[in-house]
Amino acid sequence: MTRNGVRIAGCIFSFIGFTAQAQVYPSTGTGWVLPGSWEAPLTTSRFDTANDVKRWEAQHADIVFGSMQNKAINQQLISMGYMYSQKLDCKPSKPSSWLSQHAQLAGLEFEDLFLHFAEDTQLEATSISQGLKYLLEGQAFHLILIRNGNYATARLPLNLQPNDELVLISSYPSNSLVIEADIAPRVEQAIALSSPSEGIAQWQAVHSDWQRVQGKWLGSLEVQHPWQSASARIEGRELNTGKQALSDGLQVWMLKLNWQAESKVEQVAFKPWLDYQDQRLVIPGWDAENDRNQDGFISDQEFYSRKNVKASARFRHQARLIPAGHMWPGTCWYRVNFGNKLLNDLHAKWYRYDWEQQGLSGAYNDDMAKLLGRNQFTVDTGGQLQELPLKAGNDESSLYYAKQMAAFLKLVKAQTQTHWLAANISDLNLWHYDGWPRELRDVVDVWLREHYLTPAMGLDRLYRYWDNFALAKLGDKSLIMVSVKSGRSQVAPLLPAAWHQDIETGLALYYLFNIPQQTYYHSWNAGFYYGSGNTDEKNWYRQGVPKNWVYQPSAMLEVDIGQPALVPKGHRVVYWRNKTKDIDIKAKTSTTMLGDTGVVPANWFWLYRSGWGSNFPRHGVIARQYSKGLVVYRAMNEPNNPAFMQTEPLRVSLPGDYRRVMPNGTLGEPMRYIELGGYEGAVLKKVE
Incomplete structure (x- = not known):
């Protein structure tokens, strides 16, 4: 039972049945943003366990931006999962795994799902995210030790015996190895079965030329068989020691290394193709005409006689777009290509599959103003795109890409039958932002207005905040976040009255914007790190209590003030x-x-x-x-x-x-x- 004791049966997707609860509070809807990481409270007897906190959250909101991480609870609410349709992670995660496997099954080229530079491109990047080290250091996706027929994760440094073997599993092909060991290894290449999603058929010897440079072995590989990805399994056995992406079907490239004598191995990596120096990242461009035999790899012979000397990528994946200098800490992203109809359809099916698995009603797309413009690509030289007749790093390409993205999101809605496709735009006024075409605005049903209202926001911002009411006129819904940023609690963070007054003022401000059945209220602290964990000394006057519980003024919300009404007679209109x-x-x-x-x-x-x-x-x-x-x-x-x-x-x-x-x-x-x-x-x- 909900707080109201009423539930309304409904159905968002044709394939997902769900139960949506009646509105929790009488005068407005409420919501959570990215709940999760529930903890047992430390300084209140209101809850005993983390599950008690989670249960309370499920009963005190109507919608969720994110997931309650429980399919049944998600189906009780309107839960919009998190999506970032314009990127895939450099280090593959669940979406990449599913998409690569199903592209293989459908006979589609997975690499077509990415945008590529058509020429060598230098990007300004004053700082580099730690997540980019996966590529800059040429890291393997997974490394497995085979000893006496047993598989184990290889953790370097490692002392190898003569019959030991290392399986190098990579999310991209490479012809250059960097090995730090006593002696250089022998190398074998994985040859896929006729159905690569079933795994590999055999290992085939690879000719390798080794040079000793500064204590490391640099190896150049000459394969006899075209580079081909496959599932990480052989003879029905998974070549996997705990990597979830491999279990999810990620298609990978594999090499097997073995040494003829005992050897201590300090490093096993690929030679990086990205170059980051002096706050500049150089990404090589790809031109298919340089690959004369069309095997997907530019050999040395082809490289030194290539037709387009402005494109130096050896493999096409090396030219993928990376918004260097503009990614969140710890992340690394590739920009997605929305120009391939068949892959768009597959990509949309991924969201249908994912939402069904989680019991979601839809999802919200983050950073939809961060596409191909200068706020993502600061181009010094190059920048020409392979899939678009434009260069990265300007308003024209960003607008073109935004329209493609809108068409893709429209396809997602058709596949899922959702009416809960959302976007985070913070306080961005879409009528003032030229980089957001009408097509993109029209495809979105729900808006997350992150940190939209604050206690000390002042009158001038109120005069200009008409866009909430314009979005409502279009029939859209919005979650309006009220934060305590710059309020009394920021001046006196240890004063309980300051926090409570900020939240009270925030609710009053929200009620100025409340539109029944179209807006949802969320109260938060001054930061941008969300979750359901406990407070600390930085975000509440008392540590160890659940954040959403203390920030939401539940007792005030329970007071029925009715619905917005007309201006009383005799009063001047704002x-x-x-x-x-x-x-x-x-x-x-x-x-x-x-x-x-x-x-x-x-x-x-x-x-x-x-x-x-x-x-x-x-x-x-x-x-x-x-x-x-x-x-x-x-x-x-x-x-x-x-x-x-x-x-x-x-x-x-x-x-x-x-x-x-x-x-x-x-x-x-x-x-x-x-x-x-x-x-x-x-x-x-x-x-x-």
Whole structure:
């Protein structure tokens, strides 16, 4: 049973049955963002175990951006998993494993799923993510020791006996090895079965030329059989000692190394093809005309007589696009190609499979403004793309790619039948951002407004935040995150009253934006690291309590203030402002149009304002009427001014008799006036 004791049966996908709970709270929907890593609380008796916390979260939200990591719980809510459709990880994970296996089964070229540079390209990268070391150091995906017929993970350094063998499993082909050992090994190549997804048929000797350079063996391989990927298995036995991606079907390239005498092995790697020096990353370009025999590899003979000397990649995978210098810490990404119809269809089927496995209703795509533009590729030289008639690192290519991405996401929706395809745009106004085409905006159903509202955001931002109501006019839904960033709790982090007042003000601000059945409320701290773990000294005045539990003002949300209502008679309406370098349009928040853009009326009005000479005063108290309540917020134009927090309380009249909703859910005494400090908001319940 839910808190309300009601559940509504429904079906999001034709292949997934789920049960969605009734709205938890009376006046708005609520949601979580990337829950997970649940912990047993340390300083509260409210919960005994991590599962108790998880159960509480499942009962106190309507939607989830992410996953509850439990299929049954996901199906009870509207759970939108995480997706990043424009990238695949350099070090393969579950999506790459599934896609590579099914591309093999369908007779498709997996490499076509990536974008490639058509010419050697130098990218500016003032810093490099640790995740890129996988490629810069030529790391193997997995290394297995075979000793006396037993398989074990090889952990270097390793003392090898004469009959020992090392199986080098790689997520990409290579013809150059770097070995740090007493002597150079013999090398054998894995030859795939007629159905490579079934594994390999045999090992075939490879001629290798070795040179000793600075204590390491550099080996150049000459294979007799074209490079071909396969599943990591032989004679029905998995060549796998714990790598989940291999069990998930990742297609790999394998070499077997053995030494004729005892040898200590310190390093086994591939010679890197990427060059990072002086804050510049050079990625080689690929030109198929250089591969005269079309075997997928540019041999030495072909390389030194190649037609296109501006493209120096030996294998096509070496030319994949990497947004160097613009990736999250610890990550490494390749940009996905959306121009291949058959692979797009397979890619969309991956999401259908994945969502079904997890019990998800859809997913939200992150970083949709980070595609092929300068915010991802700072090109010094080169940059020409193989799959697009453009270069990376400019607005034109980013816009072109965004339209391709929109078509792909439309295909995902067709495959999954979801109405819960979401995107994280933070406070980005899509009507002001040229890099986001209308096609991309139209394909999204739900928007994550990360850190959209903050206690000290000020009036100027409120005047400009009409885009939430424009998205609602399109029929879209939004999760509006309220954070305590720059609030009182940031000035006095150990003061309980400061935290509670920030959250109370945040809820009042959210109620200014609440649109029934279309917006969802989420309260968070000042950081961008989400989860369901316990608080620490940086994000709450007390350590060891569940974050979502303390940030969500559940007791206040349980108070029914009804639905948004019209502006009370006799009160001036607040204006919206749509100001860019080219236009400056204003309109009352009670209207349905802002210029030529349709909006849902917000019906904000003034309880107090400093003068009537301008439609946008520098100080005032904005309010919004509800059928059973009222919400108010006092601010100045300027945001995040600590001095304004210390200003004297301002007493303003209310349009009737109200009782203040306290942080613990109790109601204050009936009143017709309220006193508000600087950057302070309040939720009020109408006296019946």
